[in-house]
Amino acid sequence: MTHAPRRRPATAVFLTLIVIALSVFSPAAPAATAHDQVQSTVPADGERLDVAPSTVTIRFTDEILEIGAIVLVVDSEDRNWAEGEMRLDGPEATQALAAGMKDGAYQVRWRVVSADGHPVSGAFAFSIGTAAPSEPGAGATAAPNPSTGPGAASDADADQSDAAGLPLIAVGLIGAGGGLAAFALFAAWRAKRRKNT
Numbered sequence: 660m661t662h663a664p665r666r667r668p669a670t671a672v673f674l675t676l677i678v679i680a681l682s683v684f685s686p687a688a689p690a691a692t693a694h695d696q697v698q699s700t701v702p703a704d705g706e707r708l709d710v711a712p713s714t715v716t717i718r719f720t721d722e723i724l725e726i727g728a729i730v731l732v733v734d735s736e737d738r739n740w741a742e743g744e745m746r747l748d749g750p751e752a753t754q755a756l757a758a759g760m761k762d763g764a765y766q767v768r769w770r771v772v773s774a775d776g777h778p779v780s781g782a783f784a785f786s787i788g789t790a791a792p793s794e795p796g797a798g799a800t801a802a803p804n805p806s807t808g809p810g811a812a813s814d815a816d817a818d819q820s821d822a823a824g825l826p827l828i829a830v831g832l833i834g835a836g837g838g839l840a841a842f843a844l845f846a847a848w849r850a851k852r853r854k855n856t
Contacts, residue, residue: 695719695773697781698750704783705792711760712785715767719750724772730754731768735793740765762788 701716702708715732725747732740732754742757752771763786770780784792 695721695723695750695771695775695779697783700767700783702785704785706785707789707792708785708787711758711787712756714753714755716751716753717767717769719752719771719773721774722749723747723752723774724776726772727778728752728771729769732756733766733768734760735764760787762786763790764793766793 696719698718698720700718701714702712715730717730728745728747730741730745730752734740740757740760741754743755746753746755752769764784765786766782766784768780768782770778772778786792
C-alpha cells in the first residue's frame with residue numbers, strides 16, 4: 660500500500676521527461692539546418708560570355724532578408740565591378756555592374772541572410788572573352804572559404820549551422836524546467852488533495 664503512491668510520481672516524472680525530450684529535439688532539429696540554397700545564377704557558374712553582362716542575378720530557394728545582403732563582382736586584380744545597391748525581389752538578388760568590364764575572369768562573391776535568419780555565403784565564377792573562369796574562392800577576401808559552386812555551403816556556414824544548436828539547447832533547458840515546474844505544481848496539488856480527503 661505504501662509503495663503505490665511512490666511509483667506513480669516516479670512514472671509521471673519519467674513520462675514527462677520523455678515527452679519533453681521528444682518535443683524539444685525531434686521537431687527543432689530539421690529547422691536548425693534549413694538554410695536557403697542557391698537555385699541558379701546568371702551568368703551560370705563557369706560560363707564564358709562574349710560580352711560583359713550588365714547585371715548578375717542569384718536565385719535562392721526561398722526569400723532572403725534585405726539586411727546584410729551583399730554581392731561583389733571582382734576581377735583578377737580584386738577590383739569590384741558591382742555598382743549601386745543590390746535589388747531584392749523575393750528569392751532573387753540582382754546586382755548591377757559598372758560599364759567597361761574587360762575580357763578576363765571574374766568572381767561573384769555573395770553573402771545574404773536566409774529566411775531562417777542565418778547568414779549564408781558563397782561564390783561562383785564566369786569569364787568574358789576567351790579567358791577561363793577563375794576558381795570560385797581563389798583570392799577570396801569578402802566571403803571566407805566560399806563554396807565551390809552555386810548553392811554549396813562554405814566552411815563558415817557549416818560552423819554557423821553547428822552553432823545553431825546552441826539556442827536549441829537553451830530551448831531544451833527551458834522546456835525541461837517548465838515541465839518539471841508543472842509536475843511539481845501537480846504533485847503539490849495532489850498531495851494537498853490527499854490531505855483534505
